[in-house]
Amino acid sequence: MKRLMILLFAGFSACTGPAPKETTPSVQLFVSETTINQTIDSLKQKKGITNVIRLEKGVKHAASLWHAEDGTSDDFVIFCKTNYVVNETERELLFDKVSKNFESIFGHFNKMSLDLKENVDLNNGPMLEIDKEFSAYSVGAHLLSDLYSNKIAFIVALNFPYYSLEEKGKFNESVTRKEWAMARLGDIFVSRVPAELQQASAKAGADADIYISEYNIEMGRLRTDSGKQLFPDKMVLLSHWNLRDEIKASYANKETGKEKQEMIYKVMERIINQDIPEKVINNPNLQWMPYTNKVFENSKEISCTAEPNKRYQQIINNFKAEKAIDAYSPEMNTFILRKFSGEMEVPQVEVELLFDEYLRSPQLAKIAAIIEKRLGRSLRPYDIWYDGFKARSVIPQEELNSRTTLRYPNPKAFEADMPNMLGKLGWPNERAQYISAKIAVDPARGSGHAWGAQMKGEKAHLRTRIPETGMDYKGYNIAVHEFGHNVEQTISLYDIDHYLLNGVPNTAFTEALAFIFQSRDLQLLGINNSNPDQEQLNTLDTGWSLMEIMGVGMVDMKIWKWLYAHPESTAAELKAAVQTITKDVWNTYFSPVFGIKDEPILGIYSHMISNPLYLAAYSYGQIIEFQLEEHLNGKCFPNEIDRIYKQGRIIPQRWMEGAVGSKLSVKPIMNKLDKAIK
Ligand SMILES: [Zn+2]
Known part of the structure; x- marks a missing residue:
């Protein structure tokens, strides 16, 4: 997890693909076109200017971020004249300083977030109300606005211009790693979205999350038309993940498997079409016949209204919140552009x-x-x-469980075994020790995750939930997945030549290594699953x-x-x-x-x-x-x-x-x- 970097980089990278929508109003620039051109013309007179494209890009970009609170148009002109770095050697020096300090800022904010969430994320004793407050406290929330008010953001935007995804795609062999890193620096300050719009977007997202997280179906209360119960009494399944998993699990059931699958699919159809009776959602007190859509309370049929399209209202709420941001993202003025050309690139x-x-x-x-x-x-x-x-291990689940519980009674045992595991994958001892020393294994309170460091000197964290009886096979399998993330996080931070190039292009690239590790979990246990x-x-x-x-x-x-x-x-x-x-x-x-x-x-x-x-x-x-x-x-x-x-x-x-x-x-x-x- 790279929460802070996501905060800083989210949607701030690049643009290509479909042309911007004409219907999207763009925000009136505070610095006029005329002022921008005059600034560029006067800077061109400066001694030593050779890279006119960099100059034009830089001034235009800095102007697009300049608001009234940053100063007058004249202030903008003076700012550019004072801060534009002509000399390439001096510009490299500027880059090195920014890079070093950003590593410290991002790294420490990430460390603070880890610390403040520790009592909520980790199973390490009683949780007080104040732990929740600390956990919800976003220490980096004002960082971006601080960097605008102290003008650091503008110095960066002016001297390290933003390149669109299309432009980056044209970078040829002659573009050095350092120039790639400079282009990444240019990605940091691409749009300046007002805080209230960001909050509105976060609220729409959080509301949709809650709506989904409470969308449970009481499977034990479902009945066929003839009144038959197919699922166990206390079975509660969350839509759609658990419903889907129950369909998967039913393939092994030769007697009633298909009947169950058909009923789950009927429930899904009712959810999609929103003719599901609203009262049966997350309600253990009613019986529901999904086929006829009849509802019973204490064996008596009752009338119920359908869910009033709430499912689709969530999407509309998300859409409206994102659309409000469009005007403030001149480079990527639709949510579609920001998600694909921006985040995924x-x-x-x-x-x-x-x-x-x-x-x-x-x-x-x-x-x-x-x-x-x-x-x-x-x-x-x-x-x-x-x-x-799917691979079904030839070894029974019980045997796998007994192996993992014995080997990993607690997180420290897993941590101690990491060099050995990397050794089994082929890493030489010294390198295996080097990587493992940068990963800490912690006892998770909830489900596990992998949280990378953001500065050298800090560790990546593997969070896993181990019961008192030791780590079962299922938990082990997930822990190996997270271990893959941690190895990626370590290599792509510690072994990278330029800090601003740390990480992977997008989340799919770290997931790939996590799954590559996960699929080797039996090999790591020393089991040869040869089929x-x-x-x-x-x-x-x-x-x-x-x-x-x-x-x-x-x-x-x-x-x-x-x-x-x-x-x-x-x-x-x-x-x-x-x-x-x-x-x-x-x-x-x-x-x-x-x-x-x-x-x-x-x-x-x-x-x-x-x-x-x-x-x-x-x-x-x-x-x-x-x-x-x-x-x-x-x-x-x-x-x-x-x-x-x-x-x-x-x-x-x-x-x-x-x-x-x-x-x-x-x-x-x-x-x-x-x-x-x-
Ligand atoms: Zn993952």
């Missing part, structure tokens, strides 16, 4: 083209035929979650789940495009649009694979409500992981991981070329699917 059109290519691939219908054969029936829509290809067919089965599993996650990512993107085309729409209008979009995406890509039409299932994902436009990143994580695994095959694992993750935060396509010699592509997985299908 892949233009949205490129993402959609890649998804389209994969979702149309003929291999998918062939995997479908294999699944049909295995299931002995024709496919149903919820078979997008078929998980029968000769497993590699082929894994490929089929990856291919099938990639289809599912791309499908919902596609729906998410189309919803936001529709919102921008219909900014005044109501929740009811949005619902109708989502119903059309989900069916269109289904009919275009899934219907040829499943042989059924007009299914709404792709509209159920909760991320669309609480974490808009994030789903596409999951697909990228899977593609990157796959390309990396292909590349690592037969090579020296630790050397390649070190080399690849030392690239740092250059742009995604460059990173991939540097890592595996080719751009991000679905071709490798399609080729491997061909072999696996045979």
Whole structure:
């Protein structure tokens, strides 16, 4: 987790892709066009000016951030004349100082956040009310505005211009690592969004989170039309994750599995269409027949109203909050641009083209035929979650549990074993010690996570929840995933040549290494899980789940495009649009694979409500992981991981070329699917 860097860099990087919407009003610049041109002209007269492009970019960019409270137009002119650094050597010196101090600022704020949240995040004794207050206190909240008022932000903007994603994509071989780092410095101050708009956006997001986190279905209270109960009394499932997982788990149940899956899918349809009786949500006191939609209280049928499109109102609230920010982000004036060209650094059109290519691939219908054969029936829509290809360890769960509980009775035991684990993956002892010494393992209060350092000298933290009886296999499997994150966080901070290039291009790149580690968890336990067919089965599993996650990512993107085309729409209008979009995406890509039409299932994902436009990143994580695994095959694992993750935060396509010699592509997985299908 890189909370502070996310705060600072979120949406502050680059722009390309679709042209800005004409309907978006841009904020009136405080510094006029005339003043900007006069400033540039007078600076051109300065002795030694050779790089006119840098000068023009710098002045224009600094002007775009200048507000009335920063001074008059004349003040702006004087500021530029005083602070523009002509000499390249002096500019490098300026860069070194900014870089050193930013490492200290970001690093210490990150450290403070870790400390202040410690009693909430860690299971280390009683929690007082004040612990929650400290945990919620955002120490870095005023940092950006401070950097504007003391003019540091303007000195940076003036001397280290911002390059769009398209411009960065054109950086050739002659661009040095230091110049890449300078371009990253230019990304920090790209837009200046008023605090109240940022707060409104955070509030809309938090409200949507709460709405989703309380959306439980009481499975024990569901009945078929004939009054039959299919699920255990106390089973409560959160939409949509737990509902989906129950569909997955039901494949193993040969008797009532399909009946259960059908009922869960009916519940999902009711949620998507918002004809679910509002009273049955998160309510253990009512019985509900999802097929007829009848509700009973104490065996007596009662009348209930449907949920009044609240699901879609959350999306509209998010949209309105983000749209208000558009005008303050001249470089990326839609949420779509900020999420894709900004955060992910892949233009949205490129993402959609890649998804389209994969979702149309003929291999998918062939995997479908294999699944049909295995299931002995024709496919149903919820078979997008078929998980029968997954590696089932030949070793019983109990034995795995006993191994992990014995080996890892507490977090310190896991920490002490890290050099040994890295050794098993091939790292030489000295290097394994070097990496492990920079990772601390802590007892998590909730579920685990990995939280990286933001300055050299600080440790990354692996948070894991270990019961008194020791770490069970499930917990171990997740801890190994987090360990992968920590190794990435360590290499990409400690072994990076320029601090401003620390990290990875986007979250998909750290997830890739986390999954690469996780898939080697049995090897780390010293277990050889040899099933000769497993590699082929894994490929089929990856291919099938990639289809599912791309499908919902596609729906998410189309919803936001529709919102921008219909900014005044109501929740009811949005619902109708989502119903059309989900069916269109289904009919275009899934219907040829499943042989059924007009299914709404792709509209159920909760991320669309609480974490808009994030789903596409999951697909990228899977593609990157796959390309990396292909590349690592037969090579020296630790050397390649070190080399690849030392690239740092250059742009995604460059990173991939540097890592595996080719751009991000679905071709490798399609080729491997061909072999696996045979
Ligand atoms: Zn992860």
